[in-house]
Amino acid sequence: MKILLIGAGNMGLTYIEGMATSPLITKNKLRIYDIDPKKRETLSKDSRFDVFDNLEDCLPSADLVFIAVKPYHSDELFEQIKPMLNKNQIFVSLMAGVTIESIQQKLGAEKVVRAMPNLPAKVGKGVTSYTESEAVSKVELILIRSLLDTTGTSIHVDTENFIDASTGISGSGPAYVFYFMQSMLEAAKKMGFSDFDSKVLVSNTFEGAIELFNQNDISPKSWIDKVASKGGTTRAAIDSMEDNNVTQLIQDAAYAAFDRAVEMGKED
Numbered sequence: 043m044k045i046l047l048i049g050a051g052n053m054g055l056t057y058i059e060g061m062a063t064s065p066l067i068t069k070n071k072l073r074i075y076d077i078d079p080k081k082r083e084t085l086s087k088d089s090r091f092d093v094f095d096n097l098e099d100c101l102p103s104a105d106l107v108f109i110a111v112k113p114y115h116s117d118e119l120f121e122q123i124k125p126m127l128n129k130n131q132i133f134v135s136l137m138a139g140v141t142i143e144s145i146q147q148k149l150g151a152e153k154v155v156r157a158m159p160n161l162p163a164k165v166g167k168g169v170t171s172y173t174e175s176e177a178v179s180k181v182e183l184i185l186i187r188s189l190l191d192t193t194g195t196s197i198h199v200d201t202e203n204f205i206d207a208s209t210g211i212s213g214s215g216p217a218y219v220f221y222f223m224q225s226m227l228e229a230a231k232k233m234g235f236s237d238f239d240s241k242v243l244v245s246n247t248f249e250g251a252i253e254l255f256n257q258n259d260i261s262p263k264s265w266i267d268k269v270a271s272k273g274g275t276t277r278a279a280i281d282s283m284e285d286n287n288v289t290q291l292i293q294d295a296a297y298a299a300f301d302r303a304v305e306m307g308k309e310d
């Protein structure tokens with residue numbers, strides 16, 4: 043199976059590097075096309091990849107095409123590649139807010155998988171949600187899932203509404219965690235800790251809490267109840283968050299991303 047990545051930016055490269063570790067990718071090198079000649083030159087030094095200077099040489103014979111350009115570059119790209127395609131090719135789009143129907147219409151393609159990645163894929167801890175058009179077979183989907191899983195884990199969802207919803211949770215979610223981290227870093231610095239110590243305190247607190255959550259079958263709420271005893275320090279912090287309606291604010295933020303993903307699909 044010949045796999046081509048179009049758009050070797052942050053996400054595209056993360057996925058192609060993940061796929062390069064897959065035992066399924068043995069005989070053929072992974073193919074890459076990016077519009078930026080400098081990027082192509084750098085990538086062509088990597089022996090795992092075949093980097094192409096034009097799409098005519100790599101796209102018509104590709105079986106599986108990962109598309110990882112920014113959504114606002116998609117129309118231009120689709121117009122360019124449409125004449126080079128055939129009906130058996132499968133397209134996996136990592137683009138936020140670009141619907142399967144619009145990809146099918148603009149490319150004249152039948153087999154389309156839409157996936158929503160997230161940033162921790164860069165360190166093999168990503169979570170990708172994905173769904174597919176009817177024409178994609180079960181066997182094709184198993185292969186695609188195994189490729190997506192090379193960057194972490196994946197969940198299959200039945201409708202694109204869940205792709206937009208997962209944009210609000212996992213796609214944009216790392217930024218919510220960074221927001222919380224940044225706020226805690228700033229609090230630590232205000233309390234007088236050095237930059238270094240603030241980072242140690244905050245990053246280990248996050249890592250430790252995640253580890254506890256992963257290693258035990260206890261909900262975050264139960265963990266809070268365990269540690270926030272009446273009249274204690276943690277209870278004072280949680281009460282302050284509750285007085286300020288932080289739960290609602292975080293949920294509003296997740297819905298803002300979800301709504302924006304839906305809106306982008308409509309604009310498209």
Ligand SMILES: NC(=O)c1ccc[n+]([C@@H]2O[C@H](COP(=O)([O-])OP(=O)(O)OC[C@H]3O[C@@H](n4cnc5c(N)ncnc54)[C@H](OP(=O)(O)O)[C@@H]3O)[C@@H](O)[C@H]2O)c1
Nearest residue numbers: 049051052053076077078110111112113115119136137138
């Ligand atoms: N980053 C995330 O956390 C994240 C999360 C969820 C979803 N996504 C989705 O992932 C996709 C890629 O995002 P990204 O952050 O990886 O973007 P990026 O770093 O800008 O990468 C896109 C790459 O595609 C290239 N490109 C643009 N037009 C092209 C064309 N016609 N043919 C070939 N290459 C072309 C760009 O070159 P130039 O730089 O020269 O334009 C760039 O190298 C987006 O659609 C985004 O919605 C990203």
